[in-house]
Amino acid sequence: MFEVKISQMGLVIPTVPAPIAAYVPAVKVGEFVFTSGQLPMVDGKLLAQGIVGDLAGDIDVETAKKCAAQSGINALAAVKSVIGTLDNVVRIVKVTGFIACRSDFTNHSAIMNGASELFQEIFGDAGVHARSSVGMSALPLGAPTEVELVVQVRA
Amino acid sequence: MFEVKISQMGLVIPTVPAPIAAYVPAVKVGEFVFTSGQLPMVDGKLLAQGIVGDLAGDIDVETAKKCAAQSGINALAAVKSVIGTLDNVVRIVKVTGFIACRSDFTNHSAIMNGASELFQEIFGDAGVHARSSVGMSALPLGAPTEVELVVQVRA
Amino acid sequence: MFEVKISQMGLVIPTVPAPIAAYVPAVKVGEFVFTSGQLPMVDGKLLAQGIVGDLAGDIDVETAKKCAAQSGINALAAVKSVIGTLDNVVRIVKVTGFIACRSDFTNHSAIMNGASELFQEIFGDAGVHARSSVGMSALPLGAPTEVELVVQVRA
Numbered sequence: 001m002f003e004v005k006i007s008q009m010g011l012v013i014p015t016v017p018a019p020i021a022a023y024v025p026a027v028k029v030g031e032f033v034f035t036s037g038q039l040p041m042v043d044g045k046l047l048a049q050g051i052v053g054d055l056a057g058d059i060d061v062e063t064a065k066k067c068a069a070q071s072g073i074n075a076l077a078a079v080k081s082v083i084g085t086l087d088n089v090v091r092i093v094k095v096t097g098f099i100a101c102r103s104d105f106t107n108h109s110a111i112m113n114g115a116s117e118l119f120q121e122i123f124g125d126a127g128v129h130a131r132s133s134v135g136m137s138a139l140p141l142g143a144p145t146e147v148e149l150v151v152q153v154r155a
Numbered sequence: 156m157f158e159v160k161i162s163q164m165g166l167v168i169p170t171v172p173a174p175i176a177a178y179v180p181a182v183k184v185g186e187f188v189f190t191s192g193q194l195p196m197v198d199g200k201l202l203a204q205g206i207v208g209d210l211a212g213d214i215d216v217e218t219a220k221k222c223a224a225q226s227g228i229n230a231l232a233a234v235k236s237v238i239g240t241l242d243n244v245v246r247i248v249k250v251t252g253f254i255a256c257r258s259d260f261t262n263h264s265a266i267m268n269g270a271s272e273l274f275q276e277i278f279g280d281a282g283v284h285a286r287s288s289v290g291m292s293a294l295p296l297g298a299p300t301e302v303e304l305v306v307q308v309r310a
Numbered sequence: 311m312f313e314v315k316i317s318q319m320g321l322v323i324p325t326v327p328a329p330i331a332a333y334v335p336a337v338k339v340g341e342f343v344f345t346s347g348q349l350p351m352v353d354g355k356l357l358a359q360g361i362v363g364d365l366a367g368d369i370d371v372e373t374a375k376k377c378a379a380q381s382g383i384n385a386l387a388a389v390k391s392v393i394g395t396l397d398n399v400v401r402i403v404k405v406t407g408f409i410a411c412r413s414d415f416t417n418h419s420a421i422m423n424g425a426s427e428l429f430q431e432i433f434g435d436a437g438v439h440a441r442s443s444v445g446m447s448a449l450p451l452g453a454p455t456e457v458e459l460v461v462q463v464r465a
Contacts, residue, residue: 037441285333
């Protein structure tokens, strides 16, 4: 059902990169999956690089919202890597959205809606989640967004 | 019991705003409740706005401590929205306190005690929690604090 | 088994400080342990103090990597405080690494490998975890790193 919806939306959930050292995309314990923080990578490259703000060269909210959505897609890829098919998702429980931003930035919510709206479109009621959106000094590789999930799955 | 204590303390746990889009105040899975990050809102307005630090216009530790307590009250409101009464709390398990601050700020602990002391006063032994306190570049709407909870509840 | 490995590695897991107010090193709920965020303290003092970056007086990646490992050791001490022996660890589920850094810093991953490699060496397959690494404006006491864990343990 969810996999069909993803296809109908024209989305492709990528395969996640092979584990690096002691660190994997997601871990399943009972009915919970905890993902690693996911950057807005597409084919091994960041969708955008930098910090959200108003200075020259800064990233704008629209671009960062697309990055949040891509981080969300990659987080689903991480979930899929440990449960086989996203049809086994019971509930997107918690979404934490880390946004690299200037100290006067206030519109984190608009950015993270990129991920939240995606989850709702794919999963319907099962995609309605708790969420924290917070502003960081910088993220790995200069990514503007990083998204991690706690997901309830069929045990 | 906890609801009586809250009344005796003269506290009011507000009702949380209606869900916005794909994002709700809290999600319950089995015996766990995960809340969204809660800002120090009172009647739809922030208790204070800005960053904790020593620059002109910055927020001081005492004001930020009150904001952390208010974020904590709102986090309890989020929990209550999915379990009906806070008497169903078994344990405050984990408190994460995000504090918007300058890069030379060091006193995060004093601020987050505003939330921790509140939970202990309300819940006694059931309010003794694990905690992370961390400093952010900026939080949504310019809030100085954001608090999220993991809570064990009657299943 | 894990305790023997820790001894063979020449590591000492310290005892954690006594609870301060409403806040403890870790909480166990069923098969999960949630730890508090742990700073790189050794005998009550930070291994290093400051922010990771390229400015004069900033901390370099190698030093911060050692701090991440020390934060990881202290996180294991927090786990041990609620399960008696680390032989009762079933799986290191999630590692969140908070790194105080400048806004142009990008190498969070190298720093957090200090903790990840430690967990893998001690716990083998049981130490392979999901991880988020993020950059903060500042951490408590001026610490460069703070590490928190979600761990699966024998119930």
